[in-house]
Amino acid sequence: SHISVSPFKLHYWNKLTFFTLVVKQKLPGVYVQPSYQSALMWFGVIFIWHGLYQDGVFKFTVYIPDNYPDGECPRLVFDIPVFHPLVDPESVKLDVKRAFAKWRRNHNHIWQVLMYAWRIFYKIDTNSPLNPEVLYEKDVKLFKSKVVESVRLCNIYLIKRKCWRKKKKKKAEEQSKGLHVSGLIITCALQTKPP
Template sequence: MNTSTPNRSVITDNCPPVRNNQLPSHFSLLSPLFRESYLTAEYCMLSNQPKLGGIYVIPSSQSPSLWFGVVFVHHGLYQGGVFRFILKFPDYFPDSGQIPVLSFHPPIFHPQIHPTKGTVDLKRYFRHGWIRGNNHVWQVLKIVKSIFYKMDLSHPVDKSAAEMFEVNQENFIAKVQQEVDLSVSRVYDEPPDGYKDPHYIRFSKYDSSLHDNIRAKALQPLFNVLKSPVRSDEAAKKGLSFMSTP
């Protein structure tokens, strides 16, 4: 599987340094320019956040208030799932106090995801609304990622899913596997109506004539480390966690 969208580190390489997301005082807090600058700063912050592996986002080419995203689930009940989502920021964000709206397309069978709207109830995590300077978009993404690894049945959005998990986990697991299989079968689908955007995250099937050379170049540094007579502690520093230090 190959994605035509640049990875997050490439996209954010040219982002200016940001501290506490502070912008010049002459920006009107309600202006579109301020909102765009704020969201650009928030997007740049993502590259510095740990534990966001497996989740990718990119702003729409049409509006900074609309982001496209996809999460790859690597273990747990939803392992193997490739779930797409849309992140929308409200008007007058971030100073209206309103929380962004994140929805999965299509909806996923999950206690914390609305069965028809696909939305995640973020209000339970931001009980005082969105507070600029305290709250950040990376927190939203961490929350969304976490719901696939830790099953929280308190205040479920989809009560039928929560009830099935408690009463009949075998049926729940079977239903989840159907969701995972469906997500994989749709991974190469074109964008749905209303989201035909150049920045919509698309995937293409592996083509050895195109991708073998790229794959070899990407793996070459790892092969060089494995072949070199370096000390194990030096190898460990290069990210080879299976090599123990003396």
């Protein structure tokens, strides 16, 4: 009656427990999914509905330390550069240390990092920016134009990926229309939803 669980499975299951906590928070405009390859890497997207970054769709990856929740704060890295005072222009990492200077096991959670990432687009902190080009207080007009460009680039990136996926799907559909198997011609249809 003793159940044996490998350390790997236990480790993976622990990380998915943290994901369940994130899902329960119902964060507005923030969607995440653990990577199929590793429970320590989550892919996500933030949708911004109003404010300076309105219509922004920002994809990111969360990297969770091996010893989470005992170690450092998880890292959040955007897929492409985002013009923001708290995003490093070179590494495209969000400055999570600003909100979580010391990560505390039973006090801090991944969902709080995600909420912080969402909030930075609505409440802009220009004190000690990671991006020295951010001129929010010196030249608001220039700052706004760079934000608009950043939002446009993020959206173009998503549109290009969507078009690439459509082309890939269309090619797969064309290739699968007439498969020759053991002397028979079988017509296959790719379905996105059940009939």
